[in-house]
Amino acid sequence: MPLKEPAKTPASTAPGYKYILLGEDDIDDEELLKEVFTRIDSSFTLEFVNNGRDVITRLHELEKLAMPCLIVLDYNMPTLNGAEILQELKQLPQFDHIPKIIWSTSDSETYKSICLHLGACDYVIKPSNMQGLTEVARYMLSFCSVSR
Numbered sequence: 001m002p003l004k005e006p007a008k009t010p011a012s013t014a015p016g017y018k019y020i021l022l023g024e025d026d027i028d029d030e031e032l033l034k035e036v037f038t039r040i041d042s043s044f045t046l047e048f049v050n051n052g053r054d055v056i057t058r059l060h061e062l063e064k065l066a067m068p069c070l071i072v073l074d075y076n077m078p079t080l081n082g083a084e085i086l087q088e089l090k091q092l093p094q095f096d097h098i099p100k101i102i103w104s105t106s107d108s109e110t111y112k113s114i115c116l117h118l119g120a121c122d123y124v125i126k127p128s129n130m131q132g133l134t135e136v137a138r139y140m141l142s143f144c145s146v147s148r
Contacts, residue, residue: 018044018144021068023055023085025077029126036130036137044141052080056088059095068098069144075104075111083111086118099143103136
C-alpha cells in the first residue's frame with residue numbers, strides 16, 4: 001500500500017521525481033522502511049508490492065502514469081525472486097533507465113554476482129539495526145537525486 005498515490009502528471013516522469021517502488025514480502029521490513037524513509041524525507045512516495053509477479057505488473061501499469069526513480073527488490077519474494085525480476089526487466093528496455101537495488105538477508109556472493117550481472121546497481125544486505133537501516137535508506141534515496 002503506497003504512502004501516497006503516485007502523481008499522474010507529465011512532471012512525474014521528470015528526473016528527481018520522488019516515487020519508489022519496493023518489492024518486499026515481509027510486513028516488518030515494510031513497516032521499518034516506511035518509518036525510516038518517512039523520517040529522512042517524507043516527500044517521497046513509497047509503494048510496496050509483496051510478490052515478484054506484482055512488481056512486473058505494477059511497472060507495466062506505471063508506464064502510462066509515472067515511472068519510479070528507483071526500484072528496490074527483496075531477493076527472496078514469492079512468485080519471482082529479485083534475480084528473476086531483474087531478468088524480466090532486462091528484456092524490457094523501457095525500464096533500463098531506472099536504478100534497481102536488490103536487498104537481502106543473504107550475503108551470498110553468488111546471488112550478488114548474478115544480480116549485478118542482470119542489471120542491479122547494487123546488492124545490499126539488510127541491516128540488523130535502525131542506524132544501519134537509516135544509512136541504507138539514505139543510500140537508496142541518493143539514486144533519486146535531481147541530478148540523475
